[in-house]
Amino acid sequence: MIRLDAPRRPSLPLRAFSRRLAALLLAAALLLQATGCGFIDIDKRFFVVALSVDKSGNDKKPYRITIRLSIPNSKTEPGMEKSQIETIDAKEISEGLRILKSRVDKEIDLGHCKVLLLGEQLARDDISDAVEWMMRRRDIQSSAFVAVGQPDGRRILEQMPLSERYSGNTLFLTFGGDATKSSFIRPIKLFDLFRRINEHGMDPYLPIVSLTKNGYEVDRLALLDKTRIRAVLGPDETQLFNQLDQQYINSTIKTSFEDRTVMLAVMDLTVREKIRRAGAGQGTLDLSIHAGGTLEEGPNDILHRHAAVVEASFERDLAAKTEALLRKIQRSGVDPLQFGLRFRATHRSKQAFEEWQEMYPTLKFQVRTDVDIQGAGRIK
Amino acid sequence: MLQAIRERFASATDVKTHRITNSRFIAEVAFIATLVDESKVSDMVLVPFAKEEVPFDELLRRNPNFQPLDDPARWTDSLLRGFVLVKLNSAIYKMDAARIIRNSTPETTVESTIEGPQIALSEDLMDSINMIRSRYASPDLLEEEFTVGSLSKTRVVMLYDQVRVDPAVLEIVRLKLRSIQTDVLSASGQLAKFMNDNRKRLFPVEMVTERSDRLSVGLSKGKIIVMMQGSMFALLLPIVFTDLMSATEDRYESFWTSLLLLSLRFIALLMTTTLPALYIAVISYNPELFRAQLAFSIAGSRASVPYPSFIEVFIMLFMIEMLVEASVRLPKYIGSTATTVGGLILGQAAQQAGLVSSIMIIVTSVMAISNFVIPVYSLSLSVRFIKYPLIALAIFFGLPGVAGGVFAGLIYLCSQRSFGKPYFRLRLPIDWRHADIGEVKAE
Numbered sequence: 005m006i007r008l009d010a011p012r013r014p015s016l017p018l019r020a021f022s023r024r025l026a027a028l029l030l031a032a033a034l035l036l037q038a039t040g041c042g043f044i045d046i047d048k049r050f051f052v053v054a055l056s057v058d059k060s061g062n063d064k065k066p067y068r069i070t071i072r073l074s075i076p077n078s079k080t081e082p083g084m085e086k087s088q089i090e091t092i093d094a095k096e097i098s099e100g101l102r103i104l105k106s107r108v109d110k111e112i113d114l115g116h117c118k119v120l121l122l123g124e125q126l127a128r129d130d131i132s133d134a135v136e137w138m139m140r141r142r143d144i145q146s147s148a149f150v151a152v153g154q155p156d157g158r159r160i161l162e163q164m165p166l167s168e169r170y171s172g173n174t175l176f177l178t179f180g181g182d183a184t185k186s187s188f189i190r191p192i193k194l195f196d197l198f199r200r201i202n203e204h205g206m207d208p209y210l211p212i213v214s215l216t217k218n219g220y221e222v223d224r225l226a227l228l229d230k231t232r233i234r235a236v237l238g239p240d241e242t243q244l245f246n247q248l249d250q251q252y253i254n255s256t257i258k259t260s261f262e263d264r265t266v267m268l269a270v271m272d273l274t275v276r277e278k279i280r281r282a283g284a285g286q287g288t289l290d291l292s293i294h295a296g297g298t299l300e301e302g303p304n305d306i307l308h309r310h311a312a313v314v315e316a317s318f319e320r321d322l323a324a325k326t327e328a329l330l331r332k333i334q335r336s337g338v339d340p341l342q343f344g345l346r347f348r349a350t351h352r353s354k355q356a357f358e359e360w361q362e363m364y365p366t367l368k369f370q371v372r373t374d375v376d377i378q379g380a381g382r383i384k
Numbered sequence: 385m386l387q388a389i390r391e392r393f394a395s396a397t398d399v400k401t402h403r404i405t406n407s408r409f410i411a412e413v414a415f416i417a418t419l420v421d422e423s424k425v426s427d428m429v430l431v432p433f434a435k436e437e438v439p440f441d442e443l444l445r446r447n448p449n450f451q452p453l454d455d456p457a458r459w460t461d462s463l464l465r466g467f468v469l470v471k472l473n474s475a476i477y478k479m480d481a482a483r484i485i486r487n488s489t490p491e492t493t494v495e496s497t498i499e500g501p502q503i504a505l506s507e508d509l510m511d512s513i514n515m516i517r518s519r520y521a522s523p524d525l526l527e528e529e530f531t532v533g534s535l536s537k538t539r540v541v542m543l544y545d546q547v548r549v550d551p552a553v554l555e556i557v558r559l560k561l562r563s564i565q566t567d568v569l570s571a572s573g574q575l576a577k578f579m580n581d582n583r584k585r586l587f588p589v590e591m592v593t594e595r596s597d598r599l600s601v602g603l604s605k606g607k608i609i610v611m612m613q614g615s616m617f618a619l620l621l622p623i624v625f626t627d628l629m630s631a632t633e634d635r636y637e638s639f640w641t642s643l644l645l646l647s648l649r650f651i652a653l654l655m656t657t658t659l660p661a662l663y664i665a666v667i668s669y670n671p672e673l674f675r676a677q678l679a680f681s682i683a684g685s686r687a688s689v690p691y692p693s694f695i696e697v698f699i700m701l702f703m704i705e706m707l708v709e710a711s712v713r714l715p716k717y718i719g720s721t722a723t724t725v726g727g728l729i730l731g732q733a734a735q736q737a738g739l740v741s742s743i744m745i746i747v748t749s750v751m752a753i754s755n756f757v758i759p760v761y762s763l764s765l766s767v768r769f770i771k772y773p774l775i776a777l778a779i780f781f782g783l784p785g786v787a788g789g790v791f792a793g794l795i796y797l798c799s800q801r802s803f804g805k806p807y808f809r810l811r812l813p814i815d816w817r818h819a820d821i822g823e824v825k826a827e
Contacts, residue, residue, distance in 0.1 A: 043779075045693050046671045047686040051679065074676075076683035115672025116679055145672065170680050 047076070050110040051117075053087070053172025056157025057097060057134045058123030065093040067134075068123075069100040070158040073108065074116075074171035087171040089162055097137045114143040119175040120150045120194065121157035127210065127226060128233045132201065139198050146195035149179040152226050152233070154214040165219035175213075178222055187243045187255030188223035201230050204357045205344025212236065227338045235336035237329075244329050248293075249341055251275055257295060257375070259321040261314050266302035268318060268377065270295050279347045279367075287363040288370055289330070289343060293322060296376040311377055318375035326371045334367060343367075385459075385471045389414050392460055399463070406433055409440050412471040419466040421483035428479060429470060441472055450477040464537065484508050490616060494761060495595050497633045504594040509539055509613040512596075516543060516609065519600040524548070530561045532578075532612070533569040539613040540575065548606035553622055553803050557608055572617040573762070575610065579619075586770065588762040589802035590621035591628060598632050622802035624809050629653065631759040652754035656767055657793075659751045660697050661774035661786045663744065667693040669782030688738035694779045696740050700748040701775075703729070705768070708752065 052071045060068040068091060075086040090107055094100025105112050120138055122131055138144050153160040165174040177183040179191035190211050192200075200208035210233075212224040223239040237245055246252040251273045259266050274294040281287045295318075299306065306314055333340065344364065348356045386401040393399040398418045404411050413429060428449060433440050444450045453462060453476050459469060466482025492504040505512040517525060524547045530540045540561060544554060560579045569575060576590050577583065593599065594617050599609050602620045610619040620627075629649050634642040666673050667682065674682065689696055707726040711719045731749075734740050751771075758764040770793065777785035800807035 043668050043692070043782075045686065046667045046679065046683045047689070049671060049683070051671075051676070051683070053676065074680055076680045076687060113671065115670070116676045118676065143672070170677055172676070176676065 044111050048110050049113040050074075050108050051076075052112060052114050053116060054119040054121065054161055054175060055114070055117050056121035056123060056153055056161050057126060058153075058156045058158055059125040059129065060093040062093060065095050067095070067097050067100060068093050068158065069097055069104065070161050071101075071104060071112070071117075072161045072172060073112075077170075087164065089158075091158060097134060098141070114141065115145070117144055118148045119172065119179065120144070120148050121153040121160055121213065122150065122210065123156040123158070124152055124154045124212075124233075125156065127152045127228070130231045131228070132231050135194075135197060135201060138194055144194070146193065146198075148194045149175075149191050150194055150197050150210060151179070151191075151222070152210045152212045154212050159215060160213050160220065163215055163220065167219075174219055178220065179211075185254065186223075187246050187252050188239050190225050190242055190246055200340075203345065205339065205346070205348050205360065206342040207338040207340050209340045227333065227336060227340050229336075229338050234338050235332060237332075240325075241329050241332070244325060245340075247273060247295075248275055248291075248326065248329075256300060257297075257318060257322055259314070259317045261302065261306065261310065261317055264303055266306065266314055266318075267300040268295070268297045268375065269300045270297040271378065272296040272376075277343070277346065279343060279350070281347075281351065281359065281363060284359075285362045285366060287366075288368045290370050290372070291326065291330075292372040292374070293326065294374045294376070295322065296378050298379040299377060306380075315375050315377055318377075319373040322375060323371045323373045326373070327369050330369050330371075334364065337365070339364065385456075385469065385476060386412050386414060388456065389459060389463070389469075393463075404430065404433060406436055406440070408436070409433075409472055411440065413468065414463065415468040415481065416463050416466070419464070419483065420468060420481040424481040424483075425468050428481070429468060444470065444472060444475070444477050450479050452476065453478040461537070490594075492594055494617075495593060495598075495632070495759065497631065497636075500632050500636055501595070501597050503596070505596060505599075505611070505616045505618055507614055507616045509541055509611060512611055512616070512618065513541065513543070515596040516599055516603070519596055520545075520603050525603065528558070532561065532564050532566070532575070534565075534567050536568040536570070538569040540569075541611050543603065543609040543611070545603050545606065548604065549608060550606055550622075550805075553805065554608060556803050557610065557621065561610070569612065570614070572610075572612060572615045572619055575612055576619050579610075579621075585800075587625070587766045587797065587800065587807075588628065588760075589623065589800060589807055590619045591623050591760060592617045592762055593620055593760075594618070595632055601635070622805040623807075624802070624805075625797060625807055628760045628763040629758070649757055649759070652757035653767065656751050656754035656758075657771050658774060658786060658790065659747050659754075660701060660771055661778035661789070662783075663747050664693045664697055664775060664778040665783045665786050673783075682741065682743050685743060686741040689741050690738070694775065696744055697775060700734070700740050700744055701771075703734070704748050704752050708768075 051074045053074045054072045056070045058068040058070070060066060070089060070091045073088040073090065075088060077086065088108070090104050092100045092104050092107075094103060101112070122134055126134065135150075138148070138150075139146070168174050178189060181191070190209065192208070192210060197208050197210070200206045207230065208228045210226045210228060211222050212226050214221050214224075223242060225237040225242040225245060226233045227235045227237065240258075243252075243255055247255055247257075247270070253270055253273050255270050255273075256267050257270060258268075272295070276290075276292045278290040279287060280290065302314070330341075344357065344360045347360045347363075351359070353359060386403065389399065390401055393416075396416070398416055400413075400415055400417045402413045404413060411433060413425075415425060428447075432438070432443055450470070453459070453469065459476075462469060462478050466480065466484075467478040468481045470477045470479065490504045490506065491502050494504075496502075503515070505515060513527065522545060524545045526544055526546045528542045530542065532538050532540045542557060542561065557579070564575075564578045566574075566578060569578075572592050576588070576592060580589065591598075591602075599618055599620060603609065607620055607622065610621070630646065634646060637645070667686070671679050671683075686693075691699075703726070707723060710722050710726070714722055731745060735742050735745055755764055755768060758767060774786055774789045774793075777789040779785075781788070794808075797808040
């Protein structure tokens with residue numbers, strides 16, 4: 005016996021058919037309602053490429069929101085980009101953005117807003133409201149970069165770098181790591197910032213963007229506690245920070261030898277840390293750094309005559325600088341290198357974080373360094 | 385006999401009835417002049433009858449070309465099939481003298497390969513069976529004949545390897561072939577349609593092919609071939625979806641080459657179904673999916689387009705579908721002109737007139753080209769249709785709509801059965817000895 009597919013259904017009587025048609029129309033009517041405000045073509049959208057939140061100085065409308073809108077152009081050439089800057093002072097950030105919508109002819113879309121700037125004044129005061137808003141706003145992607153604008157965010161946005169192919173591209177490229185890879189730049193993304201604000205044992209940092217004649221300069225790092233700037237690292241410190249935290253190779257370390265500067269291009273970097281708790285409020289952080297690389301600058305005969313001496317000198321200087329940086333961070337009462345999180349992860353105790361907080365202000369640092377000059381950096 | 389035949393074919397002028405005599409016999413001969421090869425009639429019947437080298441009654445009895453036909457009810461039938469009826473001494477014999485007009489040793493045109501066999505099936509059933517038998521020289525190859533079409537009386541032949549075939553499937557196919565009710569059967573595609581329970585099926589569940597190598601491989605895998613007189617395309621069944629995505633060349637080339645080609649085809653399949661829908665969804669709902677640079681340049685190129693994205697898509701799809709359809713239907717000489725003119729319009733003018741954006745042109749042409757990558761024509765037709773529901777979903781629901789639509793399509797494919805066999809099984813081989821989930825088996 006063979007079972008075939010179901011026999012064909014007899015044709016529907018007219019009444020059932022009209023009922024079915026009515027159901028279909030009803031469904032269509034409901035579906036058409038559901039389109040809502042979603043359907044807006046790409047050319048009817050105004051893309052915000054960067055947004056900044058500053059303090060206005062006015063107590064009634066404390067926030068100054070500036071957006072940089074990209075004017076689409078089908079041809080992209082360097083320097084041909086056009087942008088529109090809109091600024092508004094408002095009581096709340098979201099309210100300000102809604103008022104801004106009424107000033108432009110298209111729907112403002114934050115989907116491509118990849119750089120969020122916080123004015124320096126705001127960052128020195130309190131960033132939590134602004135970050136909260138950015139995180140909640142659904143069309144801002146969590147992978148957007150956040151930075152501090154110096155002197156304020158608005159002026160950063162108003163700067164139009166010469167080489168820019170399309171609006172906002174210079175900032176995207178600076179932070180994105182697709183084009184420029186600099187050991188002085190330390191980007192942070194929104195989700196990471198938010199995590200660092202909310203997690204015990206780690207503190208946020210923000211790169212500082214300042215103006216130059218043709219573009220931007222991003223080589224300093226602001227260290228924040230959960231809400232505001234506590235310390236600012238200079239360029240060298242920022243690089244060292246990158247080296248310690250991310251083991252950033254293609255960076256340099258510096259020492260001097262017979263009154264001449266010697267630079268080592270680091271090709272190989274390992275940083276190990278270990279936190280030991282000696283008792284209530286006492287502890288030591290062991291940090292061992294191994295750096296290897298080739299010489300970039302230095303006297304001619306340095307390698308075969310004085311290699312061991314120079315290596316020792318590198319080791320001494322690196323240890324001193326590292327300890328100085330760690331002390332500076334410690335004095336500011338922040339923990340951007342996530343030692344606290346590490347302590348919590350490696351110490352089994354319900355009060356691990358409290359123990360850490362008690363211990364951190366007096367934590368001792370023991371930095372061991374090992375520098376290996378692997379070559380002269382040139383072909384013999 | 386002649387009287388009876390003349391009565392049945394009263395108004396047919398091409399029915400020839402002769403009464404011939406020689407020194408010993410009086411014979412009656414009847415045939416339809418337009419259906420038979422008259423030289424055959426004269427060589428086999430008239431000349432031997434006149435020459436009397438052997439007695440004609442003995443010739444009729446000994447020559448295997450002549451077969452006795454006793455039932456008067458089958459006279460008409462035999463005449464219409466191109467037989468000659470000979471009556472001698474009240475015994476009636478029939479002889480096949482049919483003259484069939486067909487394409488001579490045709491080359492593969494629909495499924496062409498570079499290095500595979502170049503000869504396609506013939507429109508004559510006997511030639512086609514010859515080709516298959518010569519490729520599949522096995523005594524297990526069986527042949528069953530059916531007649532379909534109350535007026536056309538088309539001969540339909542089913543071929544299978546009796547050892548390897550799945551008896552359940554065989555029974556289904558037999559039942560289907562017997563139950564077809566139609567006046568005229570003219571093409572294999574029509575036969576395929578009649579064999580489907582569900583006339584509204586979206587994807588083909590049998591392969592229409594002209595390649596004898598594909599058919600003989602199919603036989604060795606236990607598949608059934610259904611062929612009909614007058615069509616150079618055979619049906620191969622049951623199949624799985626991936627059969628429709630494979631070209632015969634996959635079997636002939638090296639592993640990595642065919643892997644590359646196969647994956648290329650699946651990517652093309654995905655692109656041709658989803659690209660227009662994705663265009664709408666991304667342009668109108670989720671422009672943040674693009675890189676910023678691309679988004680801005682699309683926004684710039686779309687700035688001159690007055691209509692929303694889906695109207696733009698419909699304009700372009702309408703044009704490209706017309707172009708494809710026109711180039712299939714037109715004679716070859718005009719066809720190339722049509723495509724050139726159409727290509728110019730699509731490529732340049734439409735964009736310069738600001739009717740569509742330049743990205744849309746790329747989307748359309750990629751979609752069309754990927755559609756041509758699909759090796760089996762009936763599948764590529766289904767795929768041409770399937771993108772429209774996806775477009776509708778994209779208009780109303782954006783990206784989630786497209787994703788949901790693709791998912792629904794996959795579920796639909798999984799629910800299909802090809803003559804009782806799972807249709808969308810991608811990995812496992814089909815082994816009829818072990819019927820498994822969702823299969824129909826003989827009880």
